[in-house]
Amino acid sequence: MRREPGALESAVVGVLSDQAPMTVEQVRAALGEELAYTTVMTALVRLTQKGLVERVRAGRAHRYSLVVAADELPAFQAALRMRRELDSRAGRADVLANFVAGLGPEDEAVLRQLLDDSASDDSRSH
Structure with missing residues (x-):
């Protein structure tokens, strides 16, 4: 079957x-x-x-x-697809710009916070 x-x-x-x-x-x-x-x-x-x-x-x-908890798999898979897309394109900035352009205000706010948090983490580790 x-x-x-x-x-x-x-x-x-x-x-x-x-x-x-x-x-x-x-x-x-x-x-x-x-x-x-x-x-x-x-x-x-x-x-x-x-x-x-x-x-x-x-x-x-x-x-x-x-590799991650089962409830985290959908987000993890989406992130893997995004990384593959970024890695396969010469114009990474264009891919990111198109992605960000499609975000709503709430998602933009979340992305900004994640980027701020990442920048803070990077500055603390150096």
Whole structure:
């Protein structure tokens, strides 16, 4: 039976969100389905390549865990997409200008505060 695109990755994220770092076999067992080991491993590798999951060697196996808490994943994914977009463009200023131009007043205020906080943090560390 074929799944909807992204359904297995979403299920894997759901399993990892409630657990300590897990091996492929532990994730497969937690999914409670008749999935092949390689199918689950492929999903974990893809999530690692996307930057959402980290992999740490544990003996002969690897243990996988989310890089941020599950409730922070949507914001983290958006930030990764923005970084990729900025890195792929020569006109980074144009990308940022277009992004800022689309912000409403409340979001602008939040962005200003975040930039101010970041500048304060940078000045304290130097």
